[in-house]
Amino acid sequence: MSKIKMPKSSPNLDMTPMVDLAFLLVTFFMLTAQFRPEEAVAVDTPSSMSQSPIPMTNMMTIVVDTTGKVFWDFTDKGVRIAVLEELGKRVNYVPTEEEKIKFVNAGPIGVPIQDLKALLSLETGSERKEFMAQHEGIPMDSTNNQLRDWIMITRNIFYNDAGQNPVVALKADGNTVYNRVAEVIRTFQSPGIQISKFKMITDLEASRI
Amino acid sequence: MAQVPEGGGDSGGKGKRRAKKANTHIDMTPMVDLAFLLLTFFILTTTMYKPSSLQMTYPVPPPPDAPPPPPTQLSNAITLLLTKNDQIFYYLGEFRDQPTEKGPPTTLERTDFSKVQKLLVDQNKATIAQLNDVARQFNEKKITEDEYNAKRKEIKGTKENLKAIIKTDKDARYRNMIDMVDEMDISGIGSYGVLDTLKAAEQVLLDIEKAKL
Numbered sequence: 001m002s003k004i005k006m007p008k009s010s011p012n013l014d015m016t017p018m019v020d021l022a023f024l025l026v027t028f029f030m031l032t033a034q035f036r037p038e039e040a041v042a043v044d045t046p047s048s049m050s051q052s053p054i055p056m057t058n059m060m061t062i063v064v065d066t067t068g069k070v071f072w073d074f075t076d077k078g079v080r081i082a083v084l085e086e087l088g089k090r091v092n093y094v095p096t097e098e099e100k101i102k103f104v105n106a107g108p109i110g111v112p113i114q115d116l117k118a119l120l121s122l123e124t125g126s127e128r129k130e131f132m133a134q135h136e137g138i139p140m141d142s143t144n145n146q147l148r149d150w151i152m153i154t155r156n157i158f159y160n161d162a163g164q165n166p167v168v169a170l171k172a173d174g175n176t177v178y179n180r181v182a183e184v185i186r187t188f189q190s191p192g193i194q195i196s197k198f199k200m201i202t203d204l205e206a207s208r209i
Numbered sequence: 210m211a212q213v214p215e216g217g218g219d220s221g222g223k224g225k226r227r228a229k230k231a232n233t234h235i236d237m238t239p240m241v242d243l244a245f246l247l248l249t250f251f252i253l254t255t256t257m258y259k260p261s262s263l264q265m266t267y268p269v270p271p272p273p274d275a276p277p278p279p280p281t282q283l284s285n286a287i288t289l290l291l292t293k294n295d296q297i298f299y300y301l302g303e304f305r306d307q308p309t310e311k312g313p314p315t316t317l318e319r320t321d322f323s324k325v326q327k328l329l330v331d332q333n334k335a336t337i338a339q340l341n342d343v344a345r346q347f348n349e350k351k352i353t354e355d356e357y358n359a360k361r362k363e364i365k366g367t368k369e370n371l372k373a374i375i376k377t378d379k380d381a382r383y384r385n386m387i388d389m390v391d392e393m394d395i396s397g398i399g400s401y402g403v404l405d406t407l408k409a410a411e412q413v414l415l416d417i418e419k420a421k422l
Contacts (some may be wrong), residue, residue, distance in 0.1 A: 019240070050262065055386060064383075173383065176382065
């Protein structure tokens with residue numbers, strides 16, 4: 001009985017199309033991926049059913065973290081620098097070019113105006129984070145409501161530039177005591193600002209993803 | 210696995226010198242390994258991060274010299290008091306300290322976020338039926354989107370509908386308030402307000418209930 005001879009063909013597959021595709025996908029993901037910037041403030045926003053998106057430009061965000069500290073953030077570079085210069089005038093502080101760049105890239109800022117200089121003299125992001133952790137955020141007491149100054153200056157600068165008001169968003173941690181958030185909203189409504197329309201930033205409810 | 214060409218063209222003797230037929234096969238396995246490793250890494254680390262937002266409109270505070278606004282009709286209102294541990298207490302209609310011709314003094318009922326939706330939907334059945342009716346007409350393409358939105362707004366704005374007053378005490382969390390605003394949307398309540406102060410009498414009742422938690 002003769003054995004059936006197995007054909008001795010080499011099992012070589014042409015892998016070229018697969019490799020092409022693999023590299024195409026790799027390139028796509030590498031080019032489109034944006035690493036999420038390290039959050040200077042950890043905020044776990046509550047989830048809601050609302051699906052309306054938030055704008056990526058021209059938006060002022062007031063951030064409230066779990067402990068109730070208040071931070072200010074703005075999306076656009078030019079406005080950020082102008083706000084820093086304007087706030088600096090109040091405490092006789094003229095920021096250097098280097099400090100302006102740091103301010104632009106710093107994300108949410110939460111220190112009293114008089115401590116801005118000390119904050120921006122620090123070199124690294126983690127040092128600034130540490131510095132802000134030791135401070136009480138932007139003061140919002142009735143006698144010294146600096147949050148009001150921040151908002152008013154931002155709005156004035158933006159309005160002079162663009163002829164309209166910026167979008168205002170409130171980003172608060174789900175576990176913040178509501179009364180603290182209500183204080184921010186009262187500041188929004190205080191005379192001279194009177195923001196009655198704003199966005200509350202939420203995560204999409206898990207069931208909707 | 211790299212394939213090395215064996216024995217060149219030089220087979221000895223005086224034979225014609227043949228050009229070397231170099232094997233052009235390159236082993237691609239390590240490269241493919243690496244490509245897929247990177248691909249897997251990027252796919253796994255990419256999260257679709259999409260924050261959304263709730264558009265809130267707060268009433269503009271009246272100027273200090275304005276006359277006080279007329280009292281709101283509260284007979285069709287539900288007042289929801291949000292407090293610690295995600296608990297909700299509620300009462301229907303106006304708050305009564307004393308028994309009046311309309312009923313006995315107010316007592317608080319307890320509920321939570323898993324049950325409050327059913328409660329609100331039960332209280333607001335007529336409106337939800339109307340909203341569903343309009344939604345059906347829209348799905349069957351009998352009305353346009355603009356008409357649909359206008360009708361929804363009209364139905365939600367009817368004065369006789371259930372109103373809601375959301376009040377938070379000092380132990381309520383921001384999350385609770387957002388969840389409650391979500392529930393308003395789900396149960397078709399068009400007019401609601403959020404307050405962060407309670408009436409003194411409400412606070413007294415709430416404190417008694419909180420002590421039982």
